[in-house]
Amino acid sequence: MSHDHLVLVEREGDLARLVERAARADALAVDVEANGLFAYRARLCTVQLAFREGDGVAVAVVDALRVPVAPLAPLLGAAGPRKVLHDLTFDARMLAEAGAPLAGAHDTSVAARMLGCAATGLAALLLSELGVKVDKQLQQHDWGRRPLEDAELRYLADDVRHLLPLRARLAERSRALEIDEEIEEECAYKLATALGPPRDPRPAYARVKGAQALDREGRAILRRLVAARDAAAEEADVPSFKIVASEVLLDLAQRRPTRVDDVRAVRGAASGRAAACVAAWLRAIEQGRSDGDVPEDERALFQQARPARRELAARRAVETRIAAWRKAEAKARKVDEQVVLPGHCAQDLAEIALARGHAGGEAVAAAIARIPGLGAGRLARYGGALAALATAALPSEPPAAAT
Structure with missing residues (x-):
């Protein structure tokens, strides 16, 4: 399907033809969108690509909800053209999970930061470096919705259409300062970090701000409360924070209510989606009391001595x-x-x-x-x-x- 020089790819055959065309390019702009603000587990929803073709620029949006994107792997991997992204961390993780991991990627946000740009967001850079103004009103849009409307397709195209000219403009400045090697080293580090294990391997409950100050029973209760919240979020297919905020669960772990009215007295514990979870909060608190502490192999997470x-x-x-x-x-x-x-x-x-x-x-x-x-x-x-x-x-x- 064509749309203002934009190709929307919804079939496997069309994707194969797109890969064949893009493989001949010298560089490839890449961006992705997911629905992490609207689902319990984020799904890759679209992959946007732009590349020079003849005297123009080809732009494509791959509907990842309708066609598997794993066939993009040769294109996005080390054997494909040089990839250009802006702030690649999230994109790299989502593409890897979808079977099309990135390699050989350049990050324009890294280049901008090392060039000392005052603002390194994509919209700000496009305006300051190229004089191009893009609309970012759909930045927190639910990309899992279908069909994709005209305004959504234009937004998706704009996120990649100008990336290659932006890369060229920043490269002029970095060459003048002779810092290309440092920028590429940082891009490689950022990609390796994105594809590696998380920096903080602690379970979610241990990462809640204030959890370290809880006593043994309190942290056991918090552990059970976070598990209850995750179960409710998975059932409703919404992000966990949309059930209840972590600070509310911390408050419950500190107060340890035993009655419905006491739970309702905790601000946020029984409002919105959390209203249906009051019984679950009480069960979690009771289970945490029975546990007495978190599992033995997790206790070391709470035994960090204060430095002298x-x-x-x-x-x-x-x-x-x-x-x-x-x-x-x-x-x-x-x-x-x-x-x-x-x-x-x-x-x-x-x-x-x-x-x-x-x-x-x-x-x-x-x-x-x-x-x-x-x-x-x-x-x-x-x-x-x-x-x-x-x-x-x-x-x-x-x-x-x-x-």
């Missing part, structure tokens, strides 16, 4: 030292601080400095070389400086002896 004052002082000193060096180097090179050392690399360097113990210089250098996302270029340029930062004396130590 000396340890906190050492951490602050290391982080301050690294930050000062990074700022000075960025000023000297006239680049953004993230180019010199991304924040996640600075955190890893601080951990190496704090955990080095009696390790020698070679061990520290080897640990620095293994920092994810640091890259060969930064290591060659800054390896000695980073080693010096990591081995400098901590506040509680005497200065290192000269060698």
Whole structure:
């Protein structure tokens, strides 16, 4: 189906023809939409693609609810054209789950951040860099609804139509600053992180703000309450937060009501969709009381000792030292601080400095070389400086002896 030079792909044969056409392109703009704000488990709803074809730009929207997108895998993988996305993390996860994992991807949000752009959202960048204004009113739209209307198709097309020109414009600036290598290293790191395990592996109840302050029975109750909320959300096919907010469950775990009226006295616990869950809250509280504590293998999540004052002082000193060096180097090179050392690399360097113990210089250098996302270029340029930062004396130590 064609629509203002836009192709809507709803059949497997049409998808195969699209893949064949797009495979001949030198670069491919990619974006996806899902229904995570409206369903218990987010589903990939659309995949948008744009690529140069002849003297123009071809734009396609693949309806992922009507045609499997796994045939896109060769196109989106390492053997396909260079992919360009904006803020690729969510897109990469959804595509991987759908059987079409990304490889060789460039992220324009990473480039914009390393170029020091004041605003790095897509709409802001398109306006500032290309003078193109796009409508973002459908940013929180339910993309699981069908059929796709004209306004929705235009919105989907706009999210990819201008990505390749934006990439070209940002590339001009990055080449002038000679920071292409750092940008690509960060793009690769971001993609690897998106496709890897979550940074915080704790179960949902342990991640609730305030859970760490609960006593044993309280955290057992919270665990049961979160499970009850998830069951209700799955049955209703809505996100868990649309049943009840986490802070309400924390309040219930603290108060531990035993009667319906007491639950209703907790703000938010018996209103909206949660009104049908009052009995479930009471059962969860009773089960948590009976449990007495969370399972033994999860108790360590709540036994994090507060760092000693000396340890906190050492951490602050290391982080301050690294930050000062990074700022000075960025000023000297006239680049953004993230180019010199991304924040996640600075955190890893601080951990190496704090955990080095009696390790020698070679061990520290080897640990620095293994920092994810640091890259060969930064290591060659800054390896000695980073080693010096990591081995400098901590506040509680005497200065290192000269060698």
